Amino acid sequence: MSVETALPAPAPSDFIRDIVAAxxxxxxxxxxxxxxxxxxxxxxxxxxxxxxxxxxxIARENNGQCNLRMDDTNPAKEEVEYVDSIVADVQWxxxxxxxxxxxxxxxxxAPARTAVNGQPDYFLAPLAxxxxxxxxxxSSYFDQLYEYALVLINRGxxxxxxxxxxxxxxxxxxxxxxxxxxxxxxRTIAENLDLFQRMKAGEFPNGARSLRAKIDMAxxxxxxxxxxxxxxxxxxxxxxxxxxxxxxxxxxxHCLSDYLxxxxxxxxxxxxxxxxxxxxxxxxxxxxxxxxxxxxxFAKLIPNYCIVSKRKLIQMVxxxxxxxxxxxxxxxxxxxxxxxxxxxxxxxxxTGVGVTKFVSVTDFALFEHAIRDELNTAAQRRxxxxxxxxxxxxNLPAGEVSACQATNNPQDENxxxxxxxxxxxxxxxxxxFAEVPPPKYFxxxxxxxxxxxxxxxxxxxxxVKDAAGxxxxxRCTADLSTRAGQPNSAKKVKGxxxxxxxxxxxxxxxxxxxxxxxxxxxxxxxxxxxxxxxKSLEVVAAKLEVSLASARSDERFQFERLGYFAxxxxxxxxxxxxxxxxxxxxxxxxx
RNA sequence: UGCCCGAUGGUGUAAUGGUAGCACAAACGACUCUGACUCGUUUUGUCUAGGUUCGAGUCCUAGUCGGGCAGCCA
Numbered sequence: 139m140s141v142e143t144a145l146p147a148p149a150p151s152d153f154i155r156d157i158v159a160a161x162x163x164x165x166x167x168x169x170x171x172x173x174x175x176x177x178x179x180x181x182x183x184x185x186x187x188x189x190x191x192x193x194x195x196i197a198r199e200n201n202g203q204c205n206l207r208m209d210d211t212n213p214a215k216e217e218v219e220y221v222d223s224i225v226a227d228v229q230w231x232x233x234x235x236x237x238x239x240x241x242x243x244x245x246x247x248a249p250a251r252t253a254v255n256g257q258p259d260y261f262l263a264p265l266a267x268x269x270x271x272x273x274x275x276x277s278s279y280f281d282q283l284y285e286y287a288l289v290l291i292n293r294g295x296x297x298x299x300x301x302x303x304x305x306x307x308x309x310x311x312x313x314x315x316x317x318x319x320x321x322x323x324x325r326t327i328a329e330n331l332d333l334f335q336r337m338k339a340g341e342f343p344n345g346a347r348s349l350r351a352k353i354d355m356a357x358x359x360x361x362x363x364x365x366x367x368x369x370x371x372x373x374x375x376x377x378x379x380x381x382x383x384x385x386x387x388x389x390x391x392h393c394l395s396d397y398l399x400x401x402x403x404x405x406x407x408x409x410x411x412x413x414x415x416x417x418x419x420x421x422x423x424x425x426x427x428x429x430x431x432x433x434x435x436f437a438k439l440i441p442n443y444c445i446v447s448k449r450k451l452i453q454m455v456x457x458x459x460x461x462x463x464x465x466x467x468x469x470x471x472x473x474x475x476x477x478x479x480x481x482x483x484x485x486x487x488x489t490g491v492g493v494t495k496f497v498s499v500t501d502f503a504l505f506e507h508a509i510r511d512e513l514n515t516a517a518q519r520r521x522x523x524x525x526x527x528x529x530x531x532x533n534l535p536a537g538e539v540s541a542c543q544a545t546n547n548p549q550d551e552n553x554x555x556x557x558x559x560x561x562x563x564x565x566x567x568x569x570x571f572a573e574v575p576p577p578k579y580f581x582x583x584x585x586x587x588x589x590x591x592x593x594x595x596x597x598x599x600x601x602v603k604d605a606a607g608x609x610x611x612x613r614c615t616a617d618l619s620t621r622a623g624q625p626n627s628a629k630k631v632k633g634x635x636x637x638x639x640x641x642x643x644x645x646x647x648x649x650x651x652x653x654x655x656x657x658x659x660x661x662x663x664x665x666x667x668x669x670x671x672x673k674s675l676e677v678v679a680a681k682l683e684v685s686l687a688s689a690r691s692d693e694r695f696q697f698e699r700l701g702y703f704a705x706x707x708x709x710x711x712x713x714x715x716x717x718x719x720x721x722x723x724x725x726x727x728x729x
Numbered sequence: 730u731g732c733c734c735g736a737u738g739g740u741g742u743a744a745u746g747g748u749a750g751c752a753c754a755a756a757c758g759a760c761u762c763u764g765a766c767u768c769g770u771u772u773u774g775u776c777u778a779g780g781u782u783c784g785a786g787u788c789c790u791a792g793u794c795g796g797g798c799a800g801c802c803a
């Protein structure tokens with residue numbers, strides 16, 4: 139069964155797509171190439187999904203390509219575990235939609251492009267990164283990046299600076315105050331070349347020297363005040379091992395990585411607006427041939443009722459507020475996937491919010507709507523009772539099984555059915571009976587009638603309670619003439635409830651998830667941990683219709699009248715299924 | 730207060746000088762063997778002040794408010 143549905147009809151348009159369209163019209167580039175460049179220092183989350191769908195979306199709409207690139211220039215923070223999760227998450231998110239635009243490169247290879255020129259030369263491997271391919275990575279360009287640094291030095295555009303990190307800071311000045319030139323700013327090219335090569339050779343300790351761009355210490359834009367290009371880090375890199383002890387910084391590595399890959403539109407979030415002049419400066423001052431890549435910025439996705447700060451997500455994992463990065467309550471892609479949310483719903487949500495430069499908070503209800511809408515068409519209906527109460531149909535003989543036809547999905551054009559068993563004893567939802575019903579209660583009450591979905595109308599004759607006064611059993615009469623195909627099948631009653639045969643059912647653990655935080659802006663007061671929703675997870679021992687015994691984790695179900703559920707791929711055991719509630723059905727009836 | 734970015738209903742967006750529209754949310758109603766879905770109705774909006782124009786959400790000026798930037802993080 140597929141959970142994919144088509145994207146909403148109108149093709150998305152936004153200011154970035156307009157720019158791309160104009161470039162396509164004027165044939166500025168031979169091919170549109172974008173990239174998604176996460177740093178592998180954590181798991182991808184819903185915010186990244188917006189960037190992924192933007193970059194891959196633009197690629198797919200323009201017959202272009204989108205490179206998955208690890209922005210791995212800081213060995214201190216990055217790990218292989220994160221690389222692997224990022225690859226898996228991206229592939230899951232775009233599968234069947236834009237995976238034909240996803241480019242990997244030949245394992246171990248770097249582009250053949252040089253300071254002189256040349257076309258990017260890499261192996262495109264759509265889909266699975268196998269033995270022969272891997273994601274792009276900034277670290278695979280370290281050799282070229284070093285060569286380009288030599289070009290900059292030779293052109294008098296970069297110098298080795300001996301200022302300590304603290305002094306570098308002092309010399310930089312303040313936003314409203316110009317900085318001062320480093321005393322090492324006017325070293326000769328020969329001296330710079332020598333020192334930079336010795337930095338690379340490992341002659342100096344961390345922080346002793348750095349390579350800096352020679353721009354303008356009085357620039358109003360602080361990022362132009364001789365920004366650092368390389369720092370010394372005697373550290374092992376998850377990808378390059380111990381080959382390097384100098385590592386390029388983001389601003390230097392990113393524009394050049396884009397250039398090396400033939401990226402045309404480098405799309406990032408708003409906090410990099412101030413860096414754009416530096417992006418351009420580096421490419422221009424190395425003297426690279428046009429057309430050059432350009433940077434465009436958009437406002438990132440900020441959903442309410444969520445935390446997406448990487449640091450805080452790590453904190454929640456470490457402090458065991460959640461069970462891990464893939465806890466179904468987490469806003470991570472892996473959590474979303476485990477929760478049972480279809481990739482198509484994520485895509486629809488993040489493309490639906492649009493792309494602007496306006497910093498806004500997106501209502502989580504928009505996401506919930508996309509999830510329900512995708513699942514409504516995709517999910518197979520099943521009957522399940524979360525909080526069972528026994529109900530005895532006193533006029534049915536014990537041991538008799540009568541078959542009922544249940545609709546698998548009423549949204550289908552030609553819905554199929556399956557057979558479920560009605561027996562003398564069934565379970566119903568404890569919520570669906572009230573001894574003292576509130577006003578407008580459509581469900582079962584003493585002496586009242588209700589329909590058992592797909593079966594017949596029943597009347598409640600008797601309530602059995604235990605010593606504590608808890609209802610333990612409901613004794614009812616079934617009106618078999620109201621079954622499908624029987625004379626009174628059209629009889630109307632106000633309420634229809636779900637049920638499961640007691641003699642013929644499957645026991646399962648069901649995890650009822652809700653929003654992780656119970657306030658819209660959990661970290662508004664800096665105390666997000668105090669706003670964790672105590673009801674974000676409730677575990678119940680449920681009774682399921684037996685057909686669910688063969689459920690697979692890639693299938694989506696609606697437990698009728700309850701919500702959408704999926705088998706937990708991680709914790710389910712043979713004969714001991716665990717189902718996660720992806721999301722409840724919309725409930726417009728409040729108690 | 731240096732530089733940069735932004736401002737359209739409760740929320741997210743569209744309108745590219747010409748009827749302020751869509752989705753979500755909310756409310757009410759219809760339908761219903763899911764209090765779901767679907768359908769119908771309704772409520773709510775161009776930050777302020779000037780200017781250009783036959784006409785301004787859109788262009789100009791000033792202001793207000795919000796956000797970003799001073800890592801050898803990305």
